[in-house]
Amino acid sequence: MPLSNEQLKTLYANMVRARRFDEKIVQGIADGKTVSFFHSGLGEEAVGVGGCAFLRPDDFVWYHHRGHGIGHIIAKGGSPREFVAEHFGKATGACNGVAGFHFVDPEHGMLGFSGTIGSAFPVTLGWGVAAKMNNRGQAVVCFFGDGASNRGTLHEAMNMASVMKLPIAWVCENNLYAQFMPLRDAFASEDIANLAIPYGMPSQTVDGQDVVAVHEAVQWAVERARAGEGPSLVECKTYRFRAHSEGAPDVAHFELRPPEEVEEWKRRDPILLFRERLLGEEVATASELDGIDAEAAAEADEAERFAMESPPPDASILSELLYAR
Amino acid sequence: MRDIPYRIAMQEALAEEMARDEKVFVVGEDVQAGTFGVTSTLVQRFGPARVIDTPLSETAVAGTALGAAMAGYRPVADFMFADFIYIAGNEVLVNAAKWRFAHGGKVSLPLVFLAAMGGGARNGPEHSMSPESLIMHTPGLKLAVPSTPYDAKGLLKSAIRDNNPVVFFYHKRLLGLRGDVPEEEYTVPFGVADVKREGTDVTVVATALQVQHALRVADEVKDRVSVEVIDPRTLEPLDIDSIVRSVEKTGRLVVADEDTERCGVGAEIITQVIERAFDSLDAPPKRVCAANLPIPGGFIEASVLPQPASILAAIEAVTGRTLKA
Ligand SMILES: Cc1ncc(C[n+]2csc(CCOP(=O)(O)OP(=O)(O)O)c2C)c(N)n1
Numbered sequence: 002m003p004l005s006n007e008q009l010k011t012l013y014a015n016m017v018r019a020r021r022f023d024e025k026i027v028q029g030i031a032d033g034k035t036v037s038f039f040h041s042g043l044g045e046e047a048v049g050v051g052g053c054a055f056l057r058p059d060d061f062v063w064y065h066h067r068g069h070g071i072g073h074i075i076a077k078g079g080s081p082r083e084f085v086a087e088h089f090g091k092a093t094g095a096c097n098g099v100a101g102f103h104f105v106d107p108e109h110g111m112l113g114f115s116g117t118i119g120s121a122f123p124v125t126l127g128w129g130v131a132a133k134m135n136n137r138g139q140a141v142v143c144f145f146g147d148g149a150s151n152r153g154t155l156h157e158a159m160n161m162a163s164v165m166k167l168p169i170a171w172v173c174e175n176n177l178y179a180q181f182m183p184l185r186d187a188f189a190s191e192d193i194a195n196l197a198i199p200y201g202m203p204s205q206t207v208d209g210q211d212v213v214a215v216h217e218a219v220q221w222a223v224e225r226a227r228a229g230e231g232p233s234l235v236e237c238k239t240y241r242f243r244a245h246s247e248g249a250p251d252v253a254h255f256e257l258r259p260p261e262e263v264e265e266w267k268r269r270d271p272i273l274l275f276r277e278r279l280l281g282e283e284v285a286t287a288s289e290l291d292g293i294d295a296e297a298a299a300e301a302d303e304a305e306r307f308a309m310e311s312p313p314p315d316a317s318i319l320s321e322l323l324y325a326r
Numbered sequence: 327m328r329d330i331p332y333r334i335a336m337q338e339a340l341a342e343e344m345a346r347d348e349k350v351f352v353v354g355e356d357v358q359a360g361t362f363g364v365t366s367t368l369v370q371r372f373g374p375a376r377v378i379d380t381p382l383s384e385t386a387v388a389g390t391a392l393g394a395a396m397a398g399y400r401p402v403a404d405f406m407f408a409d410f411i412y413i414a415g416n417e418v419l420v421n422a423a424k425w426r427f428a429h430g431g432k433v434s435l436p437l438v439f440l441a442a443m444g445g446g447a448r449n450g451p452e453h454s455m456s457p458e459s460l461i462m463h464t465p466g467l468k469l470a471v472p473s474t475p476y477d478a479k480g481l482l483k484s485a486i487r488d489n490n491p492v493v494f495f496y497h498k499r500l501l502g503l504r505g506d507v508p509e510e511e512y513t514v515p516f517g518v519a520d521v522k523r524e525g526t527d528v529t530v531v532a533t534a535l536q537v538q539h540a541l542r543v544a545d546e547v548k549d550r551v552s553v554e555v556i557d558p559r560t561l562e563p564l565d566i567d568s569i570v571r572s573v574e575k576t577g578r579l580v581v582a583d584e585d586t587e588r589c590g591v592g593a594e595i596i597t598q599v600i601e602r603a604f605d606s607l608d609a610p611p612k613r614v615c616a617a618n619l620p621i622p623g624g625f626i627e628a629s630v631l632p633q634p635a636s637i638l639a640a641i642e643a644v645t646g647r648t649l650k651a
């Protein structure tokens with residue numbers, strides 16, 4: 002089903018919101034407000050926003066760490082205020098300020114996150130087992146990077162998920178680098194999507210700068226999952242505009258990423274591309290989109306104020322958190 | 327009371343809990359047949375959807391448990407050999423142990439990791455480990471190490487009902503051990519040590535197979551020295567109070583467990599006793615553990631693993647008496 006104009010505008014708004022919140026955390030590092038490290042996702046907003054758009058609240062999402070998942074979180078219905086507060090180390094953060102940069106929201110199907118890359122695969126396999134047992138047509142969408150695809154856990158989980166026909170959409174955000182490592186030196190095949198072949202899954206490769214293309218591909222995988230047809234793989238070709246993490250050198254191995262490469266991808270900014278398209282197709286007027294932009298900026302300012310006014314957690318909660326009763 | 331083997335007592339615990347709570351399921355390699363007989367017969371009663379044979383993929387087995395637990399199930403994942411927990415070290419020690427804490431208490435992980443511990447079967451260095459200290463060292467996990475059929479059944483039922491990740495080590499050399507198990511329903515609580523034999527001259531704290539060794543030695547020397555044998559049953563939580571009380575009575579302490587000596591269970595328990603009851607000790611405490619070597623296969627296995635004679639020698643050392651017949 003083609004997306005309605007309202008839905009298209011939601012996709013636009015969520016990308017702009019994701020960008021404003023991402024910029025807040027980046028700026029927070031310079032201002033001393035962000036307490037941990039940050040892996041900005043500027044340039045990759047279309048993947049999380051498109052991939053999580055219009056899922057069910059009870060679908061499970063493992064977000065990707067680019068932008069610390071802000072695009073995925075917003076699109077899935079999570080609270081960006083709690084996202085900011087967590088990054089500022091506050092008690093009102095998603096993890097009560099204990100994690101520093103993770104997000105959790107069980108009511109919206111975001112059950113948690115891990116700092117060890119490649120953890121996504123076995124855990125979301127388990128979510129898939131649960132979703133299948135629940136038998137309510139739930140889907141699991143697991144986002145991961147090109148670097149994560151180098152982990153052995155991918156093999157174990159993808160193989161078992163296919164054998165068990167679990168309702169999982171595996172979605173790779175291929176931004177061509179894993180920290181400083183270019184994909185060409187880390188992956189022996191041309192496309193991550195080729196990984197679908199040995200596990201007997203279908204796959205699609207899409208332009209990760211095109212939010213509608215991402216949405217349609219992930220929706221295809223989710224519908225297969227809901228119908229009991231098993232897992233699928235979607236590869237989104239994308240690019241990060243900033244360095245791997247704030248303060249890290251922006252390099253391929255030990256030399257700067259090629260400036261022509263960076264420039265070429267920046268011309269393919271997913272928000273600018275989509276704005277032009279919405280205007281060109283007369284889905285929205287410029288003033289409507291400007292209004293969305295202004296709202297997103299105000300929302301991010303408000304979240305920053307909320308986080309700054311919130312207290313840090315009390316260390317006395319820690320021993321209570323370790324074990325459930 | 328009936329006299330049944332340890333392995334059957336565990337089978338009963340699994341079957342009873344699966345019948346009691348439809349959220350409980352068993353997953354692992356070859357659990358339908360049951361490599362050690364612990365999970366055997368369950369598939370005939372509960373079907374393959376709740377007794378899941380997986381591919382040879384330890385991270386996927388662990389991840390299935392993690393993910394399904396986060397999503398509301400109570401999985402029991404079997405690793406076969408305790409040595410194989412290292413393969414899923416990230417899933418067990420990093421993810422399962424930390425996730426409730428790291429997510430501000432917003433998710434819980436009610437799951438059991440089962441594994442066969444121990445040597446004595448001449449299975450060689452990679453199938454004979456008793457990694458109790460590894461688990462005990464890791465905040466966020468609980469650890470049960472039963473020594474009798476009664477405890478195996480009661481502790482396993484408690485483990486399944488616990489809202490935290492529990493590592494449950496069953497000892498290979500105890501699987502056929504017979505003992506009294508009531509017909510009626512019961513559980514054994516975590517964190518409550520059991521005095522397996524009362525005595526006044528020396529306290530022997532022992533786990534798993536070493537409890538049986540200690541009881542045998544205590545009986546052999548009963549005319550010359552009165553040995554109290556205490557089984558903590560769970561190492562996290564650890565009932566240190568009962569151990570300290572016993573040492574205050576006897577003034578002498580031996581700790582016998584099958585893990586490697588260095589930084590091991592004995593080191594931890596003795597340190598805690600010294601911190602709490604130094605003045606009660608009439609002699610330096612002694613550890614009885616596996617030597618600081620990998621466990622060899624073949625005939626020389628016994629030269630590395632603790633034997634009843636090692637416990638006897640330790641009792642002689644702390645009491646200053648010669649006890650050999
Ligand atoms: C197991 C593990 N290895 C290494 C790291 C350090 N690390 C964090 S992100 C990253 C790169 C991941 O690359 P990719 O999966 O492509 O995601 P991207 O950052 O490019 O979005 C690395 C090496 C880690 N956190 N965990």
Ligand SMILES: [Mg+2]
Nearest residue numbers: 146147178179
């Ligand atoms: Mg990458």
